[in-house]
Amino acid sequence: MRRRSTRPRFAPYLFSAPAVLLYILFTLVPVVYTVWISFRAYRLQGSGIGGRRVDVFAGFDNYATVFSDSEMIAGFLRLLVYGLIAVPLTLGLALLFALLLDVPAARAKRFSRTAIFIPYAVPGIIAALMWGFMYLPSTSPFSYITRALGFGTIPFLESPGLFGSLANIAIWGGVGFNMIIIYTSLRSIPVELYESARLDGATETQMAFLIKIPLTRPALILTGVFSLIGALQLYAEPTTLKPLTSQITQTWAPLMTIYRDAFITDNLPAAAASSTVLALGTLAVSAVVLWLSSSRRKAGARS
Template identity: 40%
Template sequence: MAVFTLVFLAPIAYSIYLSLFRKQLVGGNAFVGLDNYQRAFTDPQFWESVGRVGAFLVVQVPIMLGLALLVALAIDSGRLYGKSFFRISIFLPYAVPAVVAALMWGFMYGTRFGLVGNINEIFGISLPNPLSPDLVLISIGNIVTWSFVGYNMLIFYSSLRTIPTSLYEAAELDGANQWQVIRSIKIPAIRGGLVIATIFSIIGSFQLFNEPSILQSLAPNAITTYFTPNLYAYSLSFSGQQYNYSATIAIIMGLITMVIAYVVQLRGMRKEA
């Protein structure tokens, strides 16, 4: 309980405390109540960043989880040759630190010095710039998907391995084909794993920070200081010296994430019941 209070409750309480004050040129920190929250609710830059990660979540998370589920089903089918090799290979990108992954992909995206630039030079073509304002969010989604497909695949595969073989034997006696087994046995049986992976992915999407922060130096015209809520809070705190307002942004994003994750969990539990 002491450790829980120190590393979990105390930082939250201190952030709430900071969000109720405002640093002034004269008089230092002054209590302003909910003024910082009112400012956040009318801050177009904050809500633009929230909308951006919301769009990122709606598009990237289903693609990532769909690929992870497809790979898990393929490995569990018993028809994939060298499944241990594929399982390790697909999980391996998750072991790459997020900063290293963002740097690696950022240099590959480069049109003057990276893989895209080399392809343009060799074949005499002009591929779209992955770090342009129109494509940078898709490029970040590609990095996140590459990094976390293996992690979610392992969750799904572990859930699949807990299904009793008697269910497969009964399905085989009933003449069920592979698609019917997947639809009627495997997916319902791993619904809990799907809910957990979805909640983790939602939390990760709203916490998006490492990739845009690293790529910002490579694409300064595409990634602004308010590209994501976390990047916005970081810029406010460490560049703008607005610690109180930064804490307010963090508290609001924590509440938004908690509510959405709770709703997803309730819906998943109802379907499972």
């Protein structure tokens, strides 16, 4: 009897091996190293010229420092205010544009989709620089108009308008990506549902609220999680605008504090602990959002 070859059995593993290896090397290994170094600390051993810095086990001291650091706590509070502005507006505008493009009477759909999506292709730093020049009183076209009308300059880079200015950059760049996801979900809804609703006398607005939005809930949840993760990773925008205003400090956002600890003060254990806390917080927020949406979906199915 001829023996069957075992090569096809191992073929999928051979094809996936490079991706798995890269994932281990560039994701799992850095994560494990970050967690490990977060439990370490630098101590000065000896005194004078002969003193040297040694690496010792510190337990949860670095994590205790993170939760007691007033600058880090203030950064999270600022991040909360920023998220409350950026996330709802990003999702709301993305949903609105997707619904408008899905209306049969809409014209120039291809051009509109491209125009709305283009800002997403602009790198975050470039977008922050561009908007920064439009925020500066001396170069802002908006402040030029208000000065000409006798209202003075618009304080884009002053508190409390700074939060809206930063959120505007994220909204401008993120609406297009989320709109594409929601619009793709809308296009997958069977046409028969719309035809039945029109025969029953439903308007486009009624179909939007009763058919389209409920059936695109998975896409809305996905874009919501993406927007939350993006808000928690705020870094490029405040860092780029920092030279333009005195309102943004080196520790304005949590990631800015982590960068300071890692690359300016050379305190890698503190930066590792803060990174771990931020990563776990991001994971927890995403899990809560997914759990709430799943519970609501199950409750709706039962009723």
